[in-house]
Amino acid sequence: MFHALIKKYWSESWLLWSACLFILPLFCWMRIWIVAQFELSRLEPLLEQLKPFEKFSPVPVSQFLTYAGSIAMTFDEPVVILCVLVWAVARGSDVVSGEIHRGTMEMLLAQPITRRGMMLAHAIVSMSGLAFLCISVWVGIFFGIETLSIRETPPAPSIQLSWLPVEIPLSVSGASREPVWVPLRDRVDSGFFLPPALNLFGFAYFVLGLSVLFSAMDKYRWRTIGIVIGIYILQFMLYLLGKSTPSTSWALNFTFFSAYRPDDIVRVIVEQPQFAWAWLHWDKSGEFVGLGPLGYSMLLIACGATFHLLGVYYFHRRDLPAPL
Amino acid sequence: MSGNSEAILETRELCKSYGRFLALDRCSLAVQRGEVFGLLGPNGAGKSTLLRTLMGFLKPTSGQGRILDFDCQRQSVEVRRVTAYLPGDARLFRQMRGRDCLAFFQSMRPDVSKQRYLELAERLELNLDRRVVFMSTGMRQKLAIVAVMSSQTPLIILDEPTANLDPTIRGEVLQLVREAKQQGQTVIFSSHVLSEIEEVCDEVVLLRKGVLAKRLRLSDLQQSHRLFARTCGRCEIPTELRAQVQIVRHSENDIVVDLHGDLQPLMRWVCLQSWSQVRIEAHGLDSVYQQVHPPLTPQPLFTKTNG
Numbered sequence: 001m002f003h004a005l006i007k008k009y010w011s012e013s014w015l016l017w018s019a020c021l022f023i024l025p026l027f028c029w030m031r032i033w034i035v036a037q038f039e040l041s042r043l044e045p046l047l048e049q050l051k052p053f054e055k056f057s058p059v060p061v062s063q064f065l066t067y068a069g070s071i072a073m074t075f076d077e078p079v080v081i082l083c084v085l086v087w088a089v090a091r092g093s094d095v096v097s098g099e100i101h102r103g104t105m106e107m108l109l110a111q112p113i114t115r116r117g118m119m120l121a122h123a124i125v126s127m128s129g130l131a132f133l134c135i136s137v138w139v140g141i142f143f144g145i146e147t148l149s150i151r152e153t154p155p156a157p158s159i160q161l162s163w164l165p166v167e168i169p170l171s172v173s174g175a176s177r178e179p180v181w182v183p184l185r186d187r188v189d190s191g192f193f194l195p196p197a198l199n200l201f202g203f204a205y206f207v208l209g210l211s212v213l214f215s216a217m218d219k220y221r222w223r224t225i226g227i228v229i230g231i232y233i234l235q236f237m238l239y240l241l242g243k244s245t246p247s248t249s250w251a252l253n254f255t256f257f258s259a260y261r262p263d264d265i266v267r268v269i270v271e272q273p274q275f276a277w278a279w280l281h282w283d284k285s286g287e288f289v290g291l292g293p294l295g296y297s298m299l300l301i302a303c304g305a306t307f308h309l310l311g312v313y314y315f316h317r318r319d320l321p322a323p324l
Numbered sequence: 325m326s327g328n329s330e331a332i333l334e335t336r337e338l339c340k341s342y343g344r345f346l347a348l349d350r351c352s353l354a355v356q357r358g359e360v361f362g363l364l365g366p367n368g369a370g371k372s373t374l375l376r377t378l379m380g381f382l383k384p385t386s387g388q389g390r391i392l393d394f395d396c397q398r399q400s401v402e403v404r405r406v407t408a409y410l411p412g413d414a415r416l417f418r419q420m421r422g423r424d425c426l427a428f429f430q431s432m433r434p435d436v437s438k439q440r441y442l443e444l445a446e447r448l449e450l451n452l453d454r455r456v457v458f459m460s461t462g463m464r465q466k467l468a469i470v471a472v473m474s475s476q477t478p479l480i481i482l483d484e485p486t487a488n489l490d491p492t493i494r495g496e497v498l499q500l501v502r503e504a505k506q507q508g509q510t511v512i513f514s515s516h517v518l519s520e521i522e523e524v525c526d527e528v529v530l531l532r533k534g535v536l537a538k539r540l541r542l543s544d545l546q547q548s549h550r551l552f553a554r555t556c557g558r559c560e561i562p563t564e565l566r567a568q569v570q571i572v573r574h575s576e577n578d579i580v581v582d583l584h585g586d587l588q589p590l591m592r593w594v595c596l597q598s599w600s601q602v603r604i605e606a607h608g609l610d611s612v613y614q615q616v617h618p619p620l621t622p623q624p625l626f627t628k629t630n631g
Contacts, residue, residue, distance in 0.1 A: 004431035012419060103415030107468065110379060111432040112405035320381040322372065323413045 001113060005121035016090060017129045020083040021136050027079050028140025029147075032071055036148045036184060040065045056243050059263040067150065067188045068270050074141060075196050075262035084133055084204040085232075091126040092211020093225050095119060096315050097218040103323030119212075119312045126212075130204050138197040142190040150187065151179040192269045195276055195293040196262030202300030203260040207232065209307030216311035219321050259300050265293040332357045332479055332510045333378070338387035340373050340534075347373040349534040350387065355512060355527075357478075360505050362525035362542075363514035364609070366617055369531040371514045372412050375483050379409050391479060408433075408475035412483040412514070414468035422452035422459070422467050429471040441474035444500070448493055461488045473500050480504055481512045486520060498524050518609045528609070530616045537616045548607030551581045553599035565593055572615075582607065 043065055050061040063069035074080060095118075099105040108118065154177055158167040210231065214224045235255045242252030252258045269276045272284065278292030291299065331354040340348040348370045355361045363371045376382045378389050380400030389396040394403045416425050426445070430436040445452055448466045456464060465488045472480065482501070486494045501511050501524045515521055521528055522542060530538040550572070559579055561569050568590060573580040579599070583590050587604075594602065 001432055004428055008417065008428060012417075102418065103413060104417055106376075106381065106409075106411040107414055107416060107471075109381065110404060110407075110409040110411065111429065112401050113432065114401055317383075319383055320376070322376070323411070323415055 001111075002117060002121055005113065005118060006125055009122050009125040012094070013091060013125060013129060016087060017133070020087055020133050024080065024083050024133055024136045025140030025143070027077070028074050028137055029144045031074050031077065032141060032144025032184070033148055035067065035070045036144075036150045039151050039153065039179065040067065040070065041153075056240070057263075058261050059267045063263065063267055066270070067184065068192055068266050069263065071141060071145070071188060071193065072196060072263045072266035074137070075200055080137060080200070084130065084200060085207055087130060087133060088126075088204045088208035089211050089225055089228055091122075091129065092208045093215045093221050093228065095122045095126075095212055095215050096311075097215040097224045098221040100219045100321060100323070101221040105320055106323060109320065115316050116312055119216075119315060123212075123308065126208055127205065130208060131201060134197045134201040134204070137200060138190075138193055141193045145184050145188055145190040148184045149181040150184050152182050153177050153179045192266055192276075195269060195297070196265050198297045199260060199262050199265055199293065199300070202297040202304065203256070205304035206256050206300045206307070207304075209304030209311070212311040213307040213314070214311075216315040216318070256300060256303065259291075259296045261296060265296070268293060330356050333389070333391050333512070335374075335378070335389040336387055338374070338377060338389055339385045340370075340377055340382055341385045347534050348377065348384075351534070351536055352387075353529060353536060353539070355510060357510055358505065358508055359526040360501060360511045360513055360524050362521040362528035363512060363531065364516075364518070364521055364528055364613065365531035366516070368533075370534040371531055372483055373534070374531070375409070375481055375512070375514060379404065379407070379481070406477050407479045407481060408472045408477045409481045410468055410472040410483060410485055412487075414465060416456045416464060416467055416471075418457040419455065421455050422450060422463075425456060425467060426452065426471055426474075430474075433475055433477075435476040436474050440476075441470055444470045444474050447500075448496060462490065462493070465489060466493060469497060469500075473504065476507075477509070479510045479512070481514075483514045484516065485513070486515065486517065494520075518613055522609050530613065532616050538612065540612065542609075545607060545609065545612065547585055549583045549587060550605050550607050550611050551579075551583055551594065552601075552603045552605070553579050553581075553597070554601045555579045555597070555599050557598060559597065562593065565590065569593070582611075 047062060047065065050064075054061050057064075059069065064073065096105070099108060109115070156169050156177065158169045160167045207228065211224065211228045214227050215221070218224045218227075235257055238251045238255040239257035241248045242250070242255065242258070268281060272281075275281050275292050277294050279295040279298070281289040281292040281295070283289050333355040334353070336352050338348055338351040339346070351370070351374060363374070365371050373382065377384050378391065378396050380396055380403060383397065391403045392406050394406070396403050417428070420428065422445070426441045427438075430438060430441065442452075445467075448470060450463065450466050450470060454463070456467065459467065465485075469482075469485055472482070485501075486497055489497065498520060501513060504511050505524075511524075513521065513525055522545075525542055527539070527541050529536050554577060555574075556577070559571065559574060559581075561571065568584045570582040570584070571579065572582055583604070
């Protein structure tokens with residue numbers, strides 16, 4: 001019986017899921033290919049021009065000139081965000097208000113299944129679908145790192161004398177050095193991007209849980225989608241407000257965007273690999289910084305799960321309106 | 325609940341209100357095993373609200389309902405395990421083919437056999453290879469009927485099952501209801517169509533504004549008649565006939581009388597009256613319905629003829 005429900009939800013969602021699954025790894029691979037086209041060290045002069053916008057950035061802009069930093073930006077790409085959000089909102093809004101809106105809820109609940117069972121079957125399909133999408137992002141990054149090479153200009157040969165703290169260049173001709181191809185995997189570890197992938201899952205699960213909650217309270221799917229998108233935009237505006245000036249930084253405490261920080265997570269992992277899966281984070285001087293990569297992801301997942309459970313609770317108690 | 329051992333379904337003082345609007349008002353009824361029980365009433369009378377409350381879709385404001393000793397609220401899953409329910413506006417999963425849809429319902433209910441639903445689909449001339457989204461309203465209704473009627477549950481609830489169906493299929497559905505009764509299943513049949521209720525039901529309740537306004541057995545109805553006549557004076561009913569004769573309407577020129585029981589002794593009294601243009605009709609459900617729900621515009625008893 002439960003298996004039949006899962007099959008039903010899967011048959012309703014496989015097309016969207018397949019489309020996202022096709023796009024995400026391909027896009028991630030392509031983005032890394034684009035990153036690999038540039039010799040990032042040559043872009044350093046641009047750094048000064050980006051400084052005024054650094055306050056809007058989750059990490060120092062200098063990180064974007066590292067391969068790890070620029071690959072981490074994949075998680076901020078609109079295509080990636082859009083794909084996981086479309087999945088989260090589409091599936092989350094469908095569970096109750098979607099079935100009521102289509103008029104199929106009565107025939108479904110006329111069967112001997114509990115409302116909780118129905119929600120659980122839906123959650124299994126939605127969450128595992130989301131998990132695979134996030135994994136597919138990482139898989140795209142992994143294949144990008146494993147298969148692509150970058151051009152690097154090797155440093156000029158030099159010699160360091162043991163009694164002098166300076167390097168003495170050996171070339172005196174001043175002839176330009178030829179760039180060489182270096183496998184990207186020699187510069188970046190694909191494992192760095194697993195914690196950000198979990199962070200992406202937490203981010204999308206937050207939206208999925210929110211969608212389920214509003215779906216459980218509503219009878220029109222379009223209204224559920226509208227409310228969730230409205231909240232999302234409001235949260236994003238709070239994030240921008242919080243980032244823009246120190247006096248409005250309080251707003252960052254009221255937006256879930258503050259917990260979505262794949263760039264920062266990669267920065268922490270590069271600088272302190274021992275904190276890759278840490279709940280809390282201390283800097284190199286031993287000072288407590290805040291939540292660690294795992295902490296942020298779990299915070300988002302916990303919020304999403306709370307919304308999800310509230311949705312189940314509300315659906316269990318509510319009246320089902322007649323088909324519209 | 326009253327311990328009516330023969331009742332498969334019982335409600336006691338069941339109420340459902342939406343704010344100030346009382347959709348169901350202290351509804352108490354019992355449905356006996358193995359009968360076809362009709363629910364009759366106009367739109368908004370509370371038929372679907374009653375059925376949806378029994379299925380656990382709506383939480384009652386007060387009172388309770390039981391099906392086969394299972395509480396409709398607290399044991400809703402058990403209730404739905406022993407009940408097959410066809411909603412008033414049955415809609416199915418649009419992306420599925422008819423065959424997949426029935427297979428889905430079969431997997432949800434162990435008592436449904438594939439052979440049975442294929443047989444029913446053939447009887448109702450249903451194309452199972454078509455996707456639900458491409459089916460006409462009538463075909464979707466037939467598909468839902470097949471899904472529900474192929475179940476072997478002790479209780480079947482049909483909320484306006486013949487809506488959107490052509491007369492042939494409508495007759496076939498009524499036949500399925502009769503067959504379900506023969507197999508010992510109890511059927512609750514909600515409808516607007518009086519002739520259908522008369523045709524298949526053993527007992528019927530009429531709802532009006534959420535209240536159970538009248539309850540009668542169809543077998544009793546067959547012994548009732550209605551008399552229409554022209555009259556020019558007042559009519560007095562003898563004391564010994566008052567139990568069988570009831571004046572429904574008496575104007576200056578017309579009279580309408582309900583006659584209950586054997587007609588032979590009553591006809592002697594009728595012959596003694598100074599009435600003309602006497603017409604006697606079998607007392608159908610229609611006249612009972614009109615007692616409970618008077619027509620918005622009074623109907624003339626006799627149509628005027630030229631000259």
